[in-house]
Amino acid sequence: MAGVAEHADRGFMSNTEQRGFVGVDVVDLCDRRCDGKVHDARFLTRVLNDVEQGALAAAPDPVATLWRLWAAKEAAFKVVSKVCGAPPAFVHAAFRVDLPGPQSRSSLGKVEWEGLSVFVSWHEMPGRIAALAWNGVAACGPPEWAWGAAADIDPEPTAPMDILLEKLSERERPPVHSRNSALVRLAARAALARALGIDEARIEVVCGEGPKGHVPPEALIDGRAAPVDVSFSHHGKWLAWAIRPTGPRATQYAPER
Numbered sequence: 001m002a003g004v005a006e007h008a009d010r011g012f013m014s015n016t017e018q019r020g021f022v023g024v025d026v027v028d029l030c031d032r033r034c035d036g037k038v039h040d041a042r043f044l045t046r047v048l049n050d051v052e053q054g055a056l057a058a059a060p061d062p063v064a065t066l067w068r069l070w071a072a073k074e075a076a077f078k079v080v081s082k083v084c085g086a087p088p089a090f091v092h093a094a095f096r097v098d099l100p101g102p103q104s105r106s107s108l109g110k111v112e113w114e115g116l117s118v119f120v121s122w123h124e125m126p127g128r129i130a131a132l133a134w135n136g137v138a139a140c141g142p143p144e145w146a147w148g149a150a151a152d153i154d155p156e157p158t159a160p161m162d163i164l165l166e167k168l169s170e171r172e173r174p175p176v177h178s179r180n181s182a183l184v185r186l187a188a189r190a191a192l193a194r195a196l197g198i199d200e201a202r203i204e205v206v207c208g209e210g211p212k213g214h215v216p217p218e219a220l221i222d223g224r225a226a227p228v229d230v231s232f233s234h235h236g237k238w239l240a241w242a243i244r245p246t247g248p249r250a251t252q253y254a255p256e257r
């Protein structure tokens, strides 16, 4: 897991929310849906504001810059949805991304939306970009995250989907809508167990009511809300997941039953 503790203590306290949330978004640059978007004027006008369009026009690597901007907006939207208590309408251009300058070696920026400010860090490897976003609640622990190829995480890639679903609890299954949607939940649940130091059997990653793919996930310990936020993303062949303590005492858990 890649920690971002070095940045988290630079956070600030939001006026509206004092719980720590995290959002992650991964982009598979080789996915066909990314093809040509950097030249698609209608798409760019819809998702980028004027400043971002200017940054894209001046960027030495426009494709990477476009998907950095996109991933930051998506990751920030996930945080904002939780800060607000429900997802707002997602108007991409209204999520204003403050990118580090082209000469900057920093991978840390900010996304502003309607008076809320969310930190973001970018991570890049050949063929993929991820953005990790978190709200600045200094007392909360730092976010942690990881990513990987679905093919490497799949315990039995040739097994039918039902076999994979059996690894999820009854409460975890309803929001699952694809193999990667199941795999990323398994990866996030294992990460939660490691981070919390408790048996994975006590943890569930569930979703509230709502259309599949549009509801924030929540972590439970022994069926009760865990003091840890969780986020995940799946695109093309890549999966990413992130976790973060929601409060200062989030590392204190009930002993194993």
Ligand SMILES: CC(C)(COP(=O)(O)OP(=O)(O)OC[C@H]1O[C@@H](n2cnc3c(N)ncnc32)[C@H](O)[C@@H]1OP(=O)(O)O)[C@@H](O)C(=O)NCCC(=O)NCCS
Pocket: 024, 025, 026, 074, 077, 078, 079, 081, 082, 087, 088, 089, 090, 091, 175, 176, 177, 180, 181, 182, 212, 213, 214, 215, 216, 217, 231, 232, 233, 234, 235
């Ligand atoms: C959140 C959203 C941006 C994710 O988009 P995506 O790129 O398709 O998917 P990702 O793989 O990155 O993330 C999916 C995961 O994010 C989580 N998620 C979904 N909605 C979320 C939200 N509002 N907040 C936090 N997490 C959310 C879910 O865990 C989901 O996993 P699942 O699909 O396996 O259930 C998508 O739900 C969306 O587009 N919502 C906005 C729709 C909207 O407002 N439409 C009106 C336009 S005006």
